[in-house]
Amino acid sequence: MTTPATGFFTDTSVCIGCKACEVACKQWNQLPADGDFFSGRSYDNTIHLEATTWRHVAFVERQARLSGQTTSRPFSWLLMSDVCKHCQRAGCLEACPTGAIVRTEFDTVYVQPDVCNGCGYCVVCCPFGVINRREDDGRAWKCTLCYDRQKDGVEPACAKACPTDSIAFGKLDDLREMAQARLQELHRRGVTEAWLYGMSERDQPGTEGLHAFFLLLDRPEAYNLPPDPIVPTKGVAGSWGVMALAAAGMAAAALAATHSRGGDRK
Amino acid sequence: MSLAQSRLHVGREMSPGLALQIGEGAAQQVKHAEPDAGGIVPLWRQVPSQHRTDHNYYDLALLKEPVWIWSVPAYFYMGGVAGGSAMLAAALHGKKRLRRLANWCRFLAFLGTTIGPVLLTYDLGKMSRFLNMLRVLRPSSPMSIGSWSLAGTGMMAALSLLQGDRSGAVTRYGTAVGGLLVAGYTGVLLGNTANPLWRERRLLLPALFMSSAAASTAGVLQMMPLDEREEKVVQRFGMVGKAGEAACMVAMQRNDATVPEVAAAAREGKGGVLWTAAKAALVSGILVELLPVRSPLKRKVSGALTTIGAICLRFALLESGKAAAREPQTTINVQRRRMKG
Ligand code: SF4
Numbered sequence: 001m002t003t004p005a006t007g008f009f010t011d012t013s014v015c016i017g018c019k020a021c022e023v024a025c026k027q028w029n030q031l032p033a034d035g036d037f038f039s040g041r042s043y044d045n046t047i048h049l050e051a052t053t054w055r056h057v058a059f060v061e062r063q064a065r066l067s068g069q070t071t072s073r074p075f076s077w078l079l080m081s082d083v084c085k086h087c088q089r090a091g092c093l094e095a096c097p098t099g100a101i102v103r104t105e106f107d108t109v110y111v112q113p114d115v116c117n118g119c120g121y122c123v124v125c126c127p128f129g130v131i132n133r134r135e136d137d138g139r140a141w142k143c144t145l146c147y148d149r150q151k152d153g154v155e156p157a158c159a160k161a162c163p164t165d166s167i168a169f170g171k172l173d174d175l176r177e178m179a180q181a182r183l184q185e186l187h188r189r190g191v192t193e194a195w196l197y198g199m200s201e202r203d204q205p206g207t208e209g210l211h212a213f214f215l216l217l218d219r220p221e222a223y224n225l226p227p228d229p230i231v232p233t234k235g236v237a238g239s240w241g242v243m244a245l246a247a248a249g250m251a252a253a254a255l256a257a258t259h260s261r262g263g264d265r266k
Numbered sequence: 267m268s269l270a271q272s273r274l275h276v277g278r279e280m281s282p283g284l285a286l287q288i289g290e291g292a293a294q295q296v297k298h299a300e301p302d303a304g305g306i307v308p309l310w311r312q313v314p315s316q317h318r319t320d321h322n323y324y325d326l327a328l329l330k331e332p333v334w335i336w337s338v339p340a341y342f343y344m345g346g347v348a349g350g351s352a353m354l355a356a357a358l359h360g361k362k363r364l365r366r367l368a369n370w371c372r373f374l375a376f377l378g379t380t381i382g383p384v385l386l387t388y389d390l391g392k393m394s395r396f397l398n399m400l401r402v403l404r405p406s407s408p409m410s411i412g413s414w415s416l417a418g419t420g421m422m423a424a425l426s427l428l429q430g431d432r433s434g435a436v437t438r439y440g441t442a443v444g445g446l447l448v449a450g451y452t453g454v455l456l457g458n459t460a461n462p463l464w465r466e467r468r469l470l471l472p473a474l475f476m477s478s479a480a481a482s483t484a485g486v487l488q489m490m491p492l493d494e495r496e497e498k499v500v501q502r503f504g505m506v507g508k509a510g511e512a513a514c515m516v517a518m519q520r521n522d523a524t525v526p527e528v529a530a531a532a533r534e535g536k537g538g539v540l541w542t543a544a545k546a547a548l549v550s551g552i553l554v555e556l557l558p559v560r561s562p563l564k565r566k567v568s569g570a571l572t573t574i575g576a577i578c579l580r581f582a583l584l585e586s587g588k589a590a591a592r593e594p595q596t597t598i599n600v601q602r603r604r605m606k607g
Binding site: 116117126224260 | 277278279280285287288289290291292293294295296297316318321322323324326327328329330332333334350353354356357358361364389390391392393395396398399401402404406407408409410413442446447449450451453454455457458459460461464465468469470471472473476477479480495499500502503506507510587591594597598601602604605
């Protein structure tokens with residue numbers, strides 16, 4: 001690896017829900033529109049990450065104060081800009097039968113649109129429900145961590161557009177330091193519910209750490225993140241083992257069924 | 267602007283004269299610019315604002331539903347028949363008085379491994395790229411291993427169909443091993459996903475697919491004209507398969523019961539109906555088989571019931587997988603339970 005691993009650190013405590021990242025992502029990547037509708041779920045009309053939506057801001061209106069904060073009424077926002085996690089052990093990549101999904105020189109997970117044949121296996125193998133196959137296009141799409149921009153040495157569009165630097169882009173090592181410092185700062189100020197989601201293998205053994213990790217202010221479920229995601233390939237050895245046993249069983253059944261005492265071999 | 271060009275720009279509100287279409291997502295082909303929300307969320311005209319749910323995010327799906335269409339479970343069935351008959355054909359090799367049955371098996375193995383890839387290709391988003399399935403071998407992906415096994419077994423099956431009893435040991439054992447892989451890998455494939463229902467069943471699915479493959483093979487053969495000797499072979503092979511299939515289905519239901527949401531996903535909706543149908547067909551197939559009379563009609567009815575059961579079973583697995591992915595609490599509770607240890 002010549003270039004150091006890069007990623008995102010999304011600090012949800014400073015997100016203001018402006019959706020600049022969503023717009024910047026759509027614009028830069030020239031992604032098609034998803035349709036105009038209101039979901040009835042706070043300000044979240046984007047609803048989820050999709051083949052055509054590579055950043056999604058979650059909105060939760062909580063009737064409770066954040067610890068260490070004083071507001072006239074018990075209220076606080078949970079806002080989070082969600083994105084593909086570019087997992088260290090990526091379910092989508094390990095499942096892809098065509099080799100369309102690769103790890104780039106930046107250690108990010110990239111789907112090559114000219115190779116993908118739309119088999120749909122990555123869709124069920126992502127433990128975060130990120131990647132999806134677009135029906136009329138037929139291929140699977142997700143965040144590229146702005147592979148094109150990174151090759152030119154500029155930061156991804158969402159991070160560039162984020163006005164509060166809630167989305168930080170950089171070398172993974174730097175981001176981890178930054179996240180630790182921010183966490184300590186928040187704890188010092190009394191926001192004790194702040195914690196880091198998926199920063200390292202220790203935090204999330206199932207994926208061995210995310211290259212796009214988060215500082216959260218509530219349980220992961222509140223943001224529609226899985227509490228303990230596991231890359232599907234962990235535990236698949238058992239399945240192959242069972243299959244081997246069952247195969248032996250079927251072979252034995254076939255031999256026993258065709259066996260005849262008379263010996264009719266000729 | 268040509269039609270093809272205007273299609274490319276749909277939904278992007280940009281003039282191709284002013285902007286270059288070179289973004290990472292620009293190659294996305296869009297026919298309808300603003301798809302409806304696909305039933306994911308009801309529109310606000312129909313529902314009042316949703317209050318935050320305490321335990322998840324507005325009850326919205328956490329995972330993506332499988333995108334596979336009917337041809338994938340149909341393939342699961344065809345692959346099972348192909349695999350089972352390949353194995354049986356290998357076991358029947360050289361048995362003179364069972365030559366006709368062996369040829370039926372060879373033919374079924376060939377048919378299954380020929381129609382199978384067609385069904386799989388029909389599901390692909392880009393059908394023209396079906397050969398990319400053999401572009402690399404990725405051992406971490408059961409689908410990759412399966413594609414290679416299917417291609418290899420297809421070739422072997424064609425060879426052994428042509429050569430019959432004259433085929434060499436390589437073809438014979440190759441067909442057997444390939445057949446076993448084709449019959450069972452689909453179970454590993456479903457178990458090796460993030461879908462909570464399939465993942466929780468990952469140690470049972472390969473055994474289910476394997477035994478059901480034996481049952482389906484026997485089911486198809488039972489519907490053919492057979493003499494007494496052939497009938498006995500098919501019946502014995504099928505009975506082991508059916509018993510295994512039934513045992514796996516019972517074990518699966520018990521396994522599901524440990525997480526109520528998983529059990530619910532398996533029980534409710536289309537998947538639940540199909541699962542019940544599969545059970546009913548399997549059990550009645552076994553019962554008919556056990557009737558103390560010997561008649562071709564009985565044999566054919568039993569074979570048909572087994573076949574219906576095996577097909578329903580595969581569709582049930584896909585439909586319940588979809589249901590499990592739609593309900594976020596299934597994923598969350600499975601993981602929370604695991605975290606508690
Ligand atoms: S979050 Fe999903 S799509 Fe992104 S790298 Fe991980 S497994 Fe792949």
